[in-house]
Amino acid sequence: MAHIELKGITKTFGNHVALKDLNIEIADGEFFVLLGQTGAGKTTTLRLIAALEKPTAGQILIDGQDVADWGAAERDVALVLQQYSLYPRYTVRENLEFPLKPRIRRVEPAEIKERVDRVAKTLRIEHLLDRKTDRLSGGEMQRVSIGRAIVRKPRVFLMDEPLSALDAKLREALRTELKNLQMNLGATFLFVTHDQIEAMSMGDKIGVLNNGHLVQTGTPHEIYNKPVNTFVARAVGSPPMNLIDGTLEGGEAVATEGYRLPLGQGHGIATDGRPLTFGIRPEDLFLDSGAPGEARVHDVENHGVEKIVTLRTGNGELLQATVPARTELEIDESVRFSWNPEKVVLFDGNSGVSLRYAS
């Protein structure tokens, strides 16, 4: 369908810099998720691609062509917003037909019917086609909004947190549906969200945006396992990665809190005494009566298949570990812990940058 490239995009509003030197490449047929907190610049990025804003500097290329002078219609992108904007007094079928009706599109009536029926089937809203849209639930309305984008067969789908207003169950169901849809259509998707679970579960690639800066782009696996800095480490994973301040001493990690834990091979780039932050995911931290770390059980959350244990070490540092549900633990119980030495990520203690990417 389409390949999108943002090259050195900067966008300022007055003297506020909303986006700074953004470089993003989205492959044809890729599901790209832009993840960022409120005000990070996500909506601005979509609006620039949809021709609703002009960049202050930089270029937008669609299939290799600079689209600076192209209007919204020529760019042929569909924008789906968080708040659905449907025509309330019309039926679902009429709402789905609208995007195909403008004279410039010249779609034959038979084809309009066929496309609307196909989209309704894909989104499982066939039974709603004759209903007025103001009689629909939130999830149904959002399906219709997505349907309105799909009937047009745009080159690119831009989605601005389309699932955030829905309840958890519906959000999960629509997540799967959108992903299936993207695979069936082979379409290029740019989906923005502040929800890391959405990003991790849907994205072929994720771009992490912080304050208008793209901090890291990679597959969910890369973002999760090789975060470029402590910002990205905190941005994905629930519960988040544990970040432990300390130093290196004779090949071991020495936490500021006093305990020492082993490190695997490949950490030779760090020199003894350099201030570091050790990153370890909760699933790589474990309890074992013979382990070197000492802590007390601060809190236990039961999540069905597993428990999330919060440990309190020395002076009150809190660490989280996931343990099998059958593990019995009492609050304030004294436990010993260690980590998988091969899974530790080393960050510079001052800059927070992973030593994998800088030294």
Ligand SMILES: Nc1ncnc2c1ncn2[C@@H]1O[C@H](COP(=O)(O)OP(=O)(O)OP(=O)(O)O)[C@@H](O)[C@H]1O
């Ligand atoms: N038209 C505008 N005029 C002035 N400032 C703007 C305008 N549009 C956006 N901004 C500012 O640019 C920054 C980025 O806004 P944007 O809407 O892109 O953030 P976002 O990542 O979509 O946030 P949210 O998650 O809250 O939707 C914000 O600080 C916002 O206030």
Ligand SMILES: [Mg+2]
């Ligand atoms: Mg926004």
